[in-house]
Amino acid sequence: MNKIYEKAPYRSLLRDKKVYESIRNRLESSGGLESFNSADLEKLEGGSAIPERLDGGPLEGVPMDALEAIVLLEGRPSLFIQDGDYLDPQNEEILARLSGHRTNIKKAIKGVGRLDILPLNKRNHAGTAWRITEDILITNRHVAKLFAGRRGGGIVFRRQPNGLSYEADVDFFQEFDRSHEHRFEVLEVLHIEPEVNVYLDMALVRIQENGTLPPPLEISRVAPEYEQDVVVIGYPGDSPRNNDPGALARYFDGVYGFKRLSPGRVSEHYGGSVVFYHDCTTLGGASGAAVLDIATGKVLGLHFAGEPEVRNWAVSCTTLLQRLDAVRTRNYAVPAIETVEDGRRERITANDLVDRTGYRSEFLGQSVPLPKPTGELEAQVTPVGDDVLGELRYRNHSIVMHKERRLAIFTACNIDGKRAYRVTRGRDHWQTDPRISEDRQIDNSLYWNNPLDRGHLVRRLDPAWGETREEADAAAEDTFFYTNAAPQHAKLNQRIWLGLENYVLENAVDHNMRVSVFTGPVFKENDRLYRNIQIPESFWKILVFLDKYGRLSATGYLLTQSDFLSELEFVYGAYETYQVPIRDLSSLTGLDFGSLTEADPLSINREEGAGRHGHRISSLEDLIL
Numbered sequence: 001m002n003k004i005y006e007k008a009p010y011r012s013l014l015r016d017k018k019v020y021e022s023i024r025n026r027l028e029s030s031g032g033l034e035s036f037n038s039a040d041l042e043k044l045e046g047g048s049a050i051p052e053r054l055d056g057g058p059l060e061g062v063p064m065d066a067l068e069a070i071v072l073l074e075g076r077p078s079l080f081i082q083d084g085d086y087l088d089p090q091n092e093e094i095l096a097r098l099s100g101h102r103t104n105i106k107k108a109i110k111g112v113g114r115l116d117i118l119p120l121n122k123r124n125h126a127g128t129a130w131r132i133t134e135d136i137l138i139t140n141r142h143v144a145k146l147f148a149g150r151r152g153g154g155i156v157f158r159r160q161p162n163g164l165s166y167e168a169d170v171d172f173f174q175e176f177d178r179s180h181e182h183r184f185e186v187l188e189v190l191h192i193e194p195e196v197n198v199y200l201d202m203a204l205v206r207i208q209e210n211g212t213l214p215p216p217l218e219i220s221r222v223a224p225e226y227e228q229d230v231v232v233i234g235y236p237g238d239s240p241r242n243n244d245p246g247a248l249a250r251y252f253d254g255v256y257g258f259k260r261l262s263p264g265r266v267s268e269h270y271g272g273s274v275v276f277y278h279d280c281t282t283l284g285g286a287s288g289a290a291v292l293d294i295a296t297g298k299v300l301g302l303h304f305a306g307e308p309e310v311r312n313w314a315v316s317c318t319t320l321l322q323r324l325d326a327v328r329t330r331n332y333a334v335p336a337i338e339t340v341e342d343g344r345r346e347r348i349t350a351n352d353l354v355d356r357t358g359y360r361s362e363f364l365g366q367s368v369p370l371p372k373p374t375g376e377l378e379a380q381v382t383p384v385g386d387d388v389l390g391e392l393r394y395r396n397h398s399i400v401m402h403k404e405r406r407l408a409i410f411t412a413c414n415i416d417g418k419r420a421y422r423v424t425r426g427r428d429h430w431q432t433d434p435r436i437s438e439d440r441q442i443d444n445s446l447y448w449n450n451p452l453d454r455g456h457l458v459r460r461l462d463p464a465w466g467e468t469r470e471e472a473d474a475a476a477e478d479t480f481f482y483t484n485a486a487p488q489h490a491k492l493n494q495r496i497w498l499g500l501e502n503y504v505l506e507n508a509v510d511h512n513m514r515v516s517v518f519t520g521p522v523f524k525e526n527d528r529l530y531r532n533i534q535i536p537e538s539f540w541k542i543l544v545f546l547d548k549y550g551r552l553s554a555t556g557y558l559l560t561q562s563d564f565l566s567e568l569e570f571v572y573g574a575y576e577t578y579q580v581p582i583r584d585l586s587s588l589t590g591l592d593f594g595s596l597t598e599a600d601p602l603s604i605n606r607e608e609g610a611g612r613h614g615h616r617i618s619s620l621e622d623l624i625l
Contacts, residue, residue, distance in 0.1 A: 015227070016265060019075045022093040078236060078252055078262045078281045080176045084109055086261040094263050097229060097294070104297025105231060105261070110214035112259065112290055113170040114235040115139055115186070115205075117147045119160050125257045128234040128288040129170055130299075131216040132324075134335050135209040137170060139288035140304045141193045144203035148189040154503075155189045170207055172214055174235065176258040184208050188502075190334055191327050199274045200315055200323060201304035204334060210453050217290055220298035220317045224266045224276045224291075231292050232262045232278070232303055232312075237285020257285055266300075267311065274319045276301060277311045328422070333502040336422060350434045356478070358393025359412035359516075366552050368516055368544050369594060370398065371410050377590035380404055382440045392433060392483055395475035396463035399483050402523065405534060406442045407486055410520035410591060411457045417508030417515070419465040421472035430454060433483045441482050446533055455488040457519045459501055486521055487535050504543060516544040522558075522588055540585050544596060554596040556582040 075094070079086045085106055089095050098105065111131040116123045127143035147166040148157050157165040168186040184207040191204040207213075224230075237256045264280035278291060282303060291301040291314045301314030328334045361369045370391065373381055381390040382401035392399045397413035432438050447454050456479055464476040508515045521536035528535050539559045547553045558580045581602040582593055 016075065019091060019093045022091050023074050076262070076264050076279060076281045078260045080255075081109055081233075081259040081261055082175050082178055089263070098231070098263060101294045101297065105233075105292065105294060107215065108217050108290065108292050108297055108299075109233055109259070109261070110172065111217045112233045113137070113172040113182075113184075114174045114257070114259070114285075115143060115168060115170050115288065118167040118169065125235065125237050125285050126168070127237075127284075128286055128290075128303075129205065130233075130288070130290045131214060132204075132219065133216050135207050135213065136190065136334065137205050137207060138302060138320075139203050139205060140201045140302070141195075141203045142201060142304075143288050144189050144192050144205065148192070150192065155192060157189075168205075170205075174257065174259055176255060182212075182214075184210070184213070191331060193323070197323075199304075199313070200319065202302060202315060202320070202323065204327070206333070208453065211447075217292075218298045219321055220293060220296065220300055221321065223316060223318045224269045224293075224300045226266055226269055228266045228300070229294050230264060230266060230278055230280065230300060231294055232264070232280040232282055232286060232289050233259070233292060234262075234282065234286035234289025234303065235259055236262075236281075236283035252283065256283065260286075262286075263294075269316070274316060275313050276316055278303075278314060280312060282306045282312055331506070333506065348431065348434065353393075353433075353435060356393040356395055358391060358398035359396075360414055363414040363516055364514055364544065364546055364552070366546070368552070368596070370400070370412055371518060371591040371593050373400070373409060374590055374592050377402075377409065381409065382436055384435055392435060394458075394463070394478040394481070394484075395471075396465065397458045397475075397478070399458075399481075401436060401440060401483055403440060405523055406440055407536070408457055408483060408520055410518055410589075411484065413458045413462050413517045413519075415462050415505065415508050415513075415515040415517060416465040417505075418512040419467065419472075420461075420505075420509050421464055421466070421469050423461070423464045423469070423473050423476045430480050430482055430485065433481045436483075442485070442487075442533060443482055446487060446531055447485075452487045452530075452535075454482075454485040457484050457486050457521075458517075459505070461505055462501075462517065486539070487530075487533070513545060518542040518544070518593075520589065520591075538588075540580075540589060542582060542585065542593065542596065544599070552595070552599040553601070554582060554593075554599040556580045556585045556600065556602070558585065558588075 074089075074091050077089050077091070077094070079089055081087070085102075086098070086109070089098070113129055113131075115126045115129045115137075117126045118124075126146050127139055129137040129139035129143070132138050147168050148155055150156075157167070159165055169183050170186065172182040172184075173180050186205050186207055188206050189203060190206055191202075193200050193202045235257055236252060262280040262282060264278050267277045267279045269276035278301075280291070282289065283306075286303055287305070289303040290299050291303050292298070293300045298317075299320075300317050302320055303312060303314045306312035324334070328336065359370065361367055370389075372378075380403045381388065382403050383390050384392055390400045392401065396416075397411060399411045400409045401407070402409045430444065432441050432443055444454075446452065458479050460476045460479045463479065464472040466472045466475060504515060504517065507513065519539070519541045522538035522540060523534075523536060524538075527537055541557045541559075542554055543557075544552065544554045556579060579602050582600040583597050585591075586593055586597065
């Protein structure tokens with residue numbers, strides 16, 4: 001197919017014969033064409049004598065421009081979305097075209113959100129993002145760069161003039177004349193496409209997962225076709241710069257920043273191109289919007305730019321999939337796009353768990369035993385059958401529970417980077433562990449209908465390794481027991497904790513390393529009581545590995561809402577965090593970490609001026625001292 005150059009959407013629309021005829025017939029029957037002479041109509045239909053760009057202010061006073069405006073307003077409308085469904089267009093042909101695929105469109109509507117930046121607690125609309133898998137959303141590079149950027153080997157949140165980091169969140173509602181919200185904090189930016197890829201305006205962000213995310217959108221594996229029917233789902237914002245105010249008022253009713261659906265067609269695409277053009281009506285806040293094939297409900301492209309009354313650009317779905325595969329190969333934190341809708345698993349029994357071997361103390365080639373509860377904490381260990389040490393064994397990890405707090409005292413996990421698999425996430429099926437009494441563990445009654453998250457202490461990806469993918473999948477599934485969950489405050493800085501966890505896992509995979517990880521909450525007598533459960537305000541983590549000389553090395557970290565580290569900037573590697581001496585963690589938790597204290601550079605060098613809060617790190621090499 002020869003390249004077809006579209007300079008204005010009405011030229012594309014005039015080829016959409018059925019829609020145009022529907023507009024013409026309605027105007028004729030209502031007398032709406034009386035103010036236009038036949039010469040004007042012939043010019044419009046012939047595509048001649050039409051200005052390339054309409055940027056001279058309000059257009060209503062000129063007959064030709066007024067006729068253009070009527071055709072575009074009805075033939076390429078921007079429709080409000082309310083209660084998860086679009087409002088019907090006036091044009092009968094557009095209405096019929098959409099209605100035949102309403103179910104597919106409504107399903108996709110749920111997964112598109114408005115991305116906002118929160119400088120100084122004021123919410124500013126930045127763009128649009130939509131869910132592609134798990135807790136990951138895709139948006140535009142130029143949207144993500146409003147609040148994040150590269151530093152060192154990673155991506156960090158930019159700082160405001162007052163020195164505080166920007167925050168961002170995504171709301172999957174923000175519908176006109178509706179008050180409900182569905183907000184999720186942006187925890188981290190996983191990827192920003194390099195500027196060298198000019199037309200691949202793409203970025204990936206991870207949001208806070210609390211079990212209520214809408215379904216992901218499916219990206220089509222079939223390239224867009226010329227004149228294919230599409231809709232854009234996004235949040236057009238007020239973009240007065242270089243835009244005709246009359247056109248904005250006509251198309252958007254002076255209302256911006258709410259979820260809308262804009263029908264149209266692919267106006268230009270030819271084989272192998274990175275981008276395609278479409279004639280849907282958009283504005284700046286729609287950057288990052290999904291361009292949807294109405295026939296299948298699958299995403300054909302990522303909208304990234306446009307000129308009102310000229311044309312719009314989108315990254316093609318085939319290019320997106322190729323690039324996402326390349327990004328995922330390099331970035332372990334990005335899962336596969338395909339999702340599996342598995343059935344609800346049957347209730348597991350104690351007999352089903354007898355083959356679990358749990359944490360291995362000799363995993364690193366040197367003995368690293370489980371932490372040992374001391375003093376009053378020792379009496380709080382929940383026994384497992386006749387085992388007073390209380391070790392609940394799972395695939396590649398173990399957990400020891402607290403009788404009274406009904407949460408894990410600690411978890412212990414082995415990570416084998418050489419045998420790790422990139423497992424995908426199906427539906428989360430949390431359940432209690434049948435090997436201990438249900439009154440010694442917390443079920444979903446704590447997490448229901450509130451902002452608390454069921455935070456994985458052992459991350460789903462960490463034990464996901466083995467000789468086969470099936471073994472890795474089974475190990476990841478073993479992380480969905482309530483024994484492995486810990487309630488996390490909405491204010492807890494999960495973004496930073498997640499950055500630390502990703503950095504550990506990515507380096508283990510990249511360097512074929514083995515790492516053992518201990519994690520747990522800090523129990524305090526004054527922890528807040530909620531639903532008769534005390535909620536921990538602090539969490540700790542210890543990483544154990546062999547350094548480049550084959551010596552045991554252990555580093556400790558603390559994340560807290562208390563005053564203990566309230567003034568520290570918490571980031572790891574590219575995020576600039578602080579290690580905490582393991583002997584301090586021992587005092588804080590009541591756990592004896594044995595020889596790990598001697599393997600901790602901060603504990604060893606404390607007398608040499610390391611200080612209470614430890615050592616600032618910027619890369620993996622900083623850990624190997």
